[in-house]
């Protein structure tokens with residue numbers, strides 16, 4: 001039996017499978033992916049480009065959570081991720097190593113290995129490679145790296161979501177990204193909104209006018225509208241009467257009053273219904289985070305896609321894209337997407353959360369849901385090496401499912417190849433109307449430059 005720390009754990013070489021699999025995989029490798037969801041820095045902005053340039057960048061999220069799940073103290077992970085220079089690369093690795101060994105098997109960790117192998121020529125994180133990795137990061141991570149990695153991953157463009165502006169971030173290279181609008185409207189950061197819009201908010205009507213201002217400005221150039229609230233509240237958005245919402249809103253504006261969480265939630269519900277209507281008017285598809293949340297220790301039942309059913313019904317003209325296939329509620333999503341013409345399924349992040357579950361889900365979906373409603377890939381990473389590794393995992397797993405459909409006698413090989421192209425590219429262009437939106441965003445950049 002090989003020693004567990006030195007024995008070869010990785011199955012070497014190409015996946016053996018069948019020639020059919022190899023042919024389909026080769027076809028998928030040739031498809032220029034439209035990546036439905038990322039959180040990548042702009043490169044041009046020093047604030048968001050301050051991405052950690054040490055081994056900790058790989059554990060900023062996902063794999064870092066697996067280390068904590070395996071037993072790593074959160075404080076150690078925080079030290080590893082920190083951008084200060086107190087720890088040497090070797091010291092950071094020393095903290096990671098015991099837990100990485102225990103979580104080596106997960107797809108989060110495998111995705112990173114694929115990335116450092118293909119991009120930096122390094123087989124695995126280890127005592128021997130830690131300094132080599134540091135040198136490779138310092139040499140490569142600089143403006144232009146994003147496009148280089150996208151080209152190697154055959155990612156044409158990514159729909160990108162940044163956090164340091166309340167709603168929209170225009171300063172993104174349009175050869176890499178099309179930005180999404182994001183929902184801060186249900187979080188009420190009044191100062192941020194007023195700063196950009198120049199509007200003052202003294203009552204609910206002012207607030208709704210401010211929402212109109214943002215939609216007028218960005219509703220036609222954004223790729224989609226992202227809602228990430230399943231982290232801190234339920235996805236059930238009740239239909240709240242305006243008078244109730246207004247009462248809470250006025251209390252919120254008053255200096256000496258603090259509405260409780262239940263009241264604020266009712267106001268958020270009211271605003272969400274407004275947003276659904278606005279998105280429908282702008283033809284802007286809404287992307288809802290559903291299913292497993294990033295980070296350790298979350299309430300999973302808050303996030304099931306089925307909680308959104310009242311919105312799907314009330315706003316038939318609004319498109320809803322359901323992120324992360326609502327895992328572990330993916331079976332509910334199959335029924336929902338089969339049922340509602342305005343609901344699509346999005347596999348972003350999913351291929352590395354649980355590749356086997358993702359495969360089973362895709363297989364079910366291809367038996368039950370029209371193929372044009374399945375969006376096959378979104379890297380969902382903060383650092384581009386992760387997006388690269390994830391894209392490799394996704395192509396591999398999708399090829400396996402497609403090969404299975406051919407072997408079952410359900411799909412011809414040609415049709416399977418066509419479905420692969422739809423999942424990785426065509427469906428995203430169609431669902432988000434990206435040809436038009438990409439052009440509008442590029443136009444916006446040109447105008448911005450002229451000013």
Ligand SMILES: [Zn+2]
Pocket residue numbers: 037038039380
């Ligand atoms: Zn995300």
